[in-house]
Amino acid sequence: MKRRTLLSAGLGAFCIAIPSIIAFILGMEESKSEENKSIKKLNLTQAQWKKKLTPAQYHILREEGTEKPFSSALNNEKRKGIYTCAGCDLPLFKSEMKYDSGTGWPSFYDTITQAVETKADFKLLIPRTEYHCARCGGHQGHVFNDGPKPTGKRYCNNGLALKFIPKT
Template sequence: MTSKSKMKPKMKPKKEWRRELPEQAYKVLFEEATERVGTSPLNDEKRRGTFVCAACGEALFTTDMKFDSGTGWPSFFESIPGTLETKRDFKLILPRTEYHCAGCGGHHGHVFNDGPEPTGKRFCNNGVALRFVPDED
């Protein structure tokens, strides 16, 4: 299962991303690591705004899409259309759906079918893979 985006990719060699990003963000985004549960300050972010890719700055989610999943990672029930691409992941033996930023290819997390209505989806995102941009007052 792969979704295709109409965005123009912002691809760079990994060595450039490594120079530009903090170590943990680089490991999550471009080596598909996972941050420790409960460590992201974005779990508690409640202001109105947009969650963007920490690498390329592409807008991926809004606060209207966010919910408290109780998992310890920022979670969203949908994404901004056309901003994510998905693929199957078998790293934990059972298949999961992994998603990446369509702009730069950075890994963000996995999507599960146990989220709230209206979509029933839970985009479980590594907080270090995101930056929060508050709406202007």
């Protein structure tokens, strides 16, 4: 009896959540289609990516992996400059957009216009917003709605997915 009650409750909660999940997915697809119309795409084969990237970068950028928190030297980067995609060098963030979120990953409150594309991610069962480089499609991280003003966003990025180019 308890098992049936538990299953019924779980199914009921899932059914209640369906409209929210659908709205989330539709919202994600809308934002993706409005962005990045002027970025020329870079399409390489799996073999070309493996030759170009380190194994750890390949895992993150091409297989949507995640590096360990507090493992990136970019967490402590304070100089002025630009953060580019490690896969294709497309500028993604300005140093002025970076802040210390305390999460262990480089975090930014905004992106350079048209630099990223988003999609819904259900890998942890709860919906999240995943973002990728608009040029090469390399996985960067996830964006959350708990960041600072002016956007309220936190672009939580894998450090290995980025290159930092200091301003000279």
